[in-house]
Amino acid sequence: MSSATTTDLYEVTMAMSYLREGMTGPATFSLFVRDMPPDRGFLVAAGLESSLDFLSGFRVGPEDVDAFASALHRPPRDLAPLLGLEFNGQVRAVPEGRIVLAGEPLLEVTASLPQAQLVESYVLNQVNHQTTIASKAARCVLAAAGHPVVDFSLRRTHGPQAGFQAARLSAMVGFAGTSNVAAATAEGLPAVGTMAHSYIEAFGTEEAAFRAFARCHPGPVTLLVDTYDTEEGVRVAARVLRDLDRATGSAIRLDSGDLGALALRARAILDAAGLPDVRIVASGGLDEYAVDSLVRSAPIDIYAVGTRVGVSADAPYLDSAYKMVEFDGRPVMKLSSAKVTAPGQKQVFRCPGYADVIGLRDERPPDEGVPLLETVMRNGRRTVERPTLRRSGERFHADLAGLPSEALRIRTPVAPRAVTSERLTGLTGEVRRHIEDEALAAAAGSAKP
Structure with a gap:
C-alpha cells in the first residue's frame, strides 16, 4: 500500500460517488484555523513541505484499491x-x-474533485500537527528572552515522526539544538544531551560517574547533579x-525540584568554587509558562524543554478545517451554525500592524498589503x-x-483579527441568498400536491 490509503473512509466513499456521477470538474478547498487555541497570540504556519511531498507522490495503485475494497467489504473491481x-x-x-491568524487560509488546493477530496485527511493531519508544535515552540523562544532553548521531546512525542517534526520545527523558530540524533543528522542541527539518572546510579558514587563520563568525552561536559542530594551533587x-580543568564550556543540569531555588544555590556553589563560567541547564516539565517565570529570577543559562512542548500539552490541536469553496467555477459555502465558511478562492493580505485582510484571489491588494499565499505546486509538481x-x-x-x-x-495574549474585504463580504452574501432561495424553491415544490 502507498500513503494514498492514509485517509478517512468517507473520503473514499465520496470520491467513488463523484467518479460514478461524472463530477470530476475542478474544486478548490481552503484549509484554515477557525479560532485561536487558548493563550495563543499567533500561529506559525508549518506542515506545508511534508504535504507537498505527499501530493507530489500521490497515486492510487492496485494494493491501495485492494485496501479500499477490504475496508468497504466490496470486491476490488467495484x-x-x-x-x-x-x-x-x-x-x-x-x-x-510565516505567522498566520485565525480564519486565514494556510493553503488552498485546486484539483479534480475526487483528487482534492482524497488528499484532505493527510494534508490536514500534517498542517494541523506541525502548526500546533511550531507555535508552541515559538512561544518558548519568546519566554526564554534570549537564553538558548533546546529540544528534549523525542521520548514523549506521539511517535518517531512527530518527534522528528518537533525537532525540525523548534529549530525553525530558534531552538539551539535537539537531543534527537536522527533529526540533528538529517537537518544539520546541533545535537545536545547529557546523561540519565541511571548512569549515575550505575556507579558507586556521583564522583565516580562524573569522572568516568569526563574520561569518555573530552572537552566540555554537562553533569546531571540531582540524582541524590542536589546541592551535594553540585x-x-x-x-x-576543577580537578580536571574542564570548566570552560561545561555545565551542570538540574532536572527536578524547585528549579528556581536550586539554580540560585547551585550558582552560589559554583561561583564560590571559582567556576563562574560553568553554566546551569534546567529541564523537567518545562514549557513557555515555566520558562517565563524562571527567566525573571533564576540564574539559568539554558532551558531544555520536552514533553509539554513536543505534544503542545496545553493546546494539543487546532480547530482546523478543509472546506470546499468553489466547484466547477461556482463559489460554494457552508451555512451550518457556528461553522459558516466563506466562498471563493482567496488571498490573505498582510498589512502593517497585522491588520490583515482576507479577500478574493484576484483582488488588488489594499494599500501596503502584501499577499501571503503563493503558488507552490502546479500540475502536481512543485x-x-x-x-x-x-x-x-x-x-x-x-x-x-x-x-x-x-x-x-x-x-x-491578544491575537490580531483579520477582516474580510468588501468583495469577499459581498460574494458571501450573494451565495448565501442563492442557497437560501434554492432551498425555499425546493421546499415550495415539494409542498405542492
Missing part, C-alpha cells in the same frame, strides 16, 4: 475507477515559518570540573524549490518583529 488516480492539481499556500561536579530551514526561520523572525506587543505576551 473500486477500479480509483486505480491510477494521481494528484495533478495546484496548491497555493503560506510558506512555512559540589561534587564543581570538584571534578513550482518552487524546497526552502532551507534557515530560510523558513528567517521568515518567522521577520514576521515576529512586526507583531503587536500584546500578541507576544506569554500570558493573556
Whole structure:
C-alpha cells in the first residue's frame, strides 16, 4: 500500500460517488484555523513541505484499491475507477515559518474533485500537527528572552515522526539544538544531551560517574547533579570540573525540584568554587509558562524543554478545517451554525500592524498589503524549490518583529483579527441568498400536491 490509503473512509466513499456521477470538474478547498487555541497570540504556519511531498507522490495503485475494497467489504473491481488516480492539481499556500491568524487560509488546493477530496485527511493531519508544535515552540523562544532553548521531546512525542517534526520545527523558530540524533543528522542541527539518572546510579558514587563520563568525552561536559542530594551533587561536579580543568564550556543540569531555588544555590556553589563560567541547564516539565517565570529570577543559562512542548500539552490541536469553496467555477459555502465558511478562492493580505485582510484571489491588494499565499505546486509538481530551514526561520523572525506587543505576551495574549474585504463580504452574501432561495424553491415544490 502507498500513503494514498492514509485517509478517512468517507473520503473514499465520496470520491467513488463523484467518479460514478461524472463530477470530476475542478474544486478548490481552503484549509484554515477557525479560532485561536487558548493563550495563543499567533500561529506559525508549518506542515506545508511534508504535504507537498505527499501530493507530489500521490497515486492510487492496485494494493491501495485492494485496501479500499477490504475496508468497504466490496470486491476490488467495484473500486477500479480509483486505480491510477494521481494528484495533478495546484496548491497555493503560506510558506512555512510565516505567522498566520485565525480564519486565514494556510493553503488552498485546486484539483479534480475526487483528487482534492482524497488528499484532505493527510494534508490536514500534517498542517494541523506541525502548526500546533511550531507555535508552541515559538512561544518558548519568546519566554526564554534570549537564553538558548533546546529540544528534549523525542521520548514523549506521539511517535518517531512527530518527534522528528518537533525537532525540525523548534529549530525553525530558534531552538539551539535537539537531543534527537536522527533529526540533528538529517537537518544539520546541533545535537545536545547529557546523561540519565541511571548512569549515575550505575556507579558507586556521583564522583565516580562524573569522572568516568569526563574520561569518555573530552572537552566540555554537562553533569546531571540531582540524582541524590542536589546541592551535594553540585559540589561534587564543581570538584571534578576543577580537578580536571574542564570548566570552560561545561555545565551542570538540574532536572527536578524547585528549579528556581536550586539554580540560585547551585550558582552560589559554583561561583564560590571559582567556576563562574560553568553554566546551569534546567529541564523537567518545562514549557513557555515555566520558562517565563524562571527567566525573571533564576540564574539559568539554558532551558531544555520536552514533553509539554513536543505534544503542545496545553493546546494539543487546532480547530482546523478543509472546506470546499468553489466547484466547477461556482463559489460554494457552508451555512451550518457556528461553522459558516466563506466562498471563493482567496488571498490573505498582510498589512502593517497585522491588520490583515482576507479577500478574493484576484483582488488588488489594499494599500501596503502584501499577499501571503503563493503558488507552490502546479500540475502536481512543485513550482518552487524546497526552502532551507534557515530560510523558513528567517521568515518567522521577520514576521515576529512586526507583531503587536500584546500578541507576544506569554500570558493573556491578544491575537490580531483579520477582516474580510468588501468583495469577499459581498460574494458571501450573494451565495448565501442563492442557497437560501434554492432551498425555499425546493421546499415550495415539494409542498405542492
